[in-house]
Amino acid sequence: MGVFLDRARRIADEVFFPAANAVDARGVVPGSHFDLLAEEGFYALAAPAEIGGPGLELPEIVAVLETLVGGCLSTTFTWMQHHGVVLALSSTPSADLREQHLAAALKGETRFGVAFAGAIPPVPRLRAERVDGGFRLHGEAPFVSGWGNIDFLQVSARDGDQVINGLVEPAAGRTLRVEGLDLVAAQATSTVRLEFDGYELPADQVVGETTHAEMPAGQVVGSRLNGCLACGLTGRIIRLLEELGDTGRAAKLRAELDEVRRRLDAGLADADLLYPARAAASELAHRAAGVLVAATGSASVLRANHPQRLAREAVFTLIAAGRPQTKAALLDLLVP
DSSP states (O other): OOHHHHHHHHHHIIHHHHHHHHHHTTTTOHHHHHHHHHHHHHTTTTOOOGSSSOOOHHHHHHHHHHHHHHHHHHHHHHHHHHHHHHHHHOSSSHHHHHHHHHHHHHSSSSSSSEEOOOGGGSSOOOOOOOETTTEEEEEEEEEETTTTTTTTEEEEEEEEEEEEEEEEOOOOOOTTTEEOOOOOOGGGGEEEEEEEEEEEEEEEEEEEEEETHHHHHTHHHHHHHHHHHHHHHHHHHHHHHTTTTTTHHHHHHHHHHHHHHHHHHHTOOHHHHHHHHHHHHHHHHHHHHHHHHHHGGOOOOOOOTHHHHHHHHHHHHHHOOOOOHHHHHHHHHHHO
């Protein structure tokens, strides 16, 4: 499909997957994983050509993400957050921020995370109070990944109906408290909860503003890409079933995976189709992981083997970057 996909397959099969159980057990992604992605140009993956990126079409980006997830979900999920900030920097009205960060972001020399969940609910969990010189942030960002592996965090907070997106240095302090979270899967994503208590966000660190009503429309592509988590896991599970000689079940799961991908792509044009497709992707990963556990037998529950980790990571996809509509569709699938 392209040079990036070839690179992704090599990295996933030769570096990420062989180390995935050790990464899971230690709860830390090696810095060398992120350095390798930077060296191979992957921090610019989603950037259009006009800003210095490779200008890939969405299908190739999707294929690359699925491939890398099938190597190591924790590494890929953490790295994925970076790309939303790259695109935000490319369109920011702040020429200073673009000049300061964009070139380094494309090279992976400066690495970014995101924290937008606090601005999404009708009653926001993270608020921005407009003051002289910028904003004060109050509330929480409940799940923030990459803590300790990123240089800046793009935080989204609500000022009435406006969503303020600004860059924050990821360092605890008097007005920013950090609580580490103990996850049953993907612990190596270094996910934390942040509590803001009057944290000062200067105006010159604001990447942009949008309305709360416009926010979901702007996240459609991101939601499609998050579907790569479940699809990437299922793809790896299918390969492991084939290695076990269970080609019949592998073929049936592959056909289901192709249909889920088709539905996810259709959801790009209709968000009402996207949420049930996201649910179907995670339900398939969850079920496929169960098949792999059963097919492998008692060895599947040993921490040294892949099935137990993939089963836990499939559970992670049931809730990662979820929305109420996805949750409702999932529950209907799990208990019709």
